Amino acid sequence: VQLQASGGGLVQPGGSLRLSCAASGSIFSIHDMNWYRRAPGKQRELVAGITSGGSKSYGDPVKGRFTISRDNAKNTVYLQMNSLKPEDTAVYHCNAAVETRTSYRSTVNDYWGQETQVTVSS
Numbered sequence: 001v002q003l004q005a006s007g008g009g010l011v012q013p014g015g016s017l018r019l020s021c022a023a024s025g026s027i028f029s030i031h032d033m034n035w036y037r038r039a040p041g042k043q044r045e046l047v048a049g050i051t052s053g054g055s056k057s058y059g060d061p062v063k064g065r066f067t068i069s070r071d072n073a074k075n076t077v078y079l080q081m082n083s084l085k086p087e088d089t090a091v092y093h094c095n096a097a098v099e100t101r102t103s104y105r106s107t108v109n110d111y112w113g114q115e116t117q118v119t120v121s122s
Helices: none
Strands: 002-006 009-011 017-024 029-038 045-050 056-058 066-071 076-081 090-101 106-112 116-120
Touching: 002 090, 002 106, 017 029, 017 090, 017 116, 029 066, 029 076, 045 066, 045 076, 056 066, 076 090
Parallel strands: 009 116
Antiparallel strands: 002 017, 017 076, 029 045, 029 090, 045 056, 066 076, 090 106, 090 116
16 A cells, blocks of 8 residues: 655745555545644644544644535545645645455554655745
């Protein structure tokens, strides 16, 4: 199983970006999908999460500005980031709890996508 993230870049304050993270491989189903970020000199923090049923949660710094969504048919999670601020500058990465199955066992493991840089600067 692999997670491929895309969509980072440089944007001016107040601008928008959309991150995508697509899972591929021998996937039976995907449970929770999350976006994390790590700003320079800070610990990694949970930005947003979405369950397989579509329930969403957000970290306080991004509430009202970021929207997480998923397309289960494409095994993809998105993070729409609006009204971006310089303090949103960080490396972002996605995480998913992926269930794989064989004929005799079901296993759920956490997988991580590669980091994608988001820089908010004028």
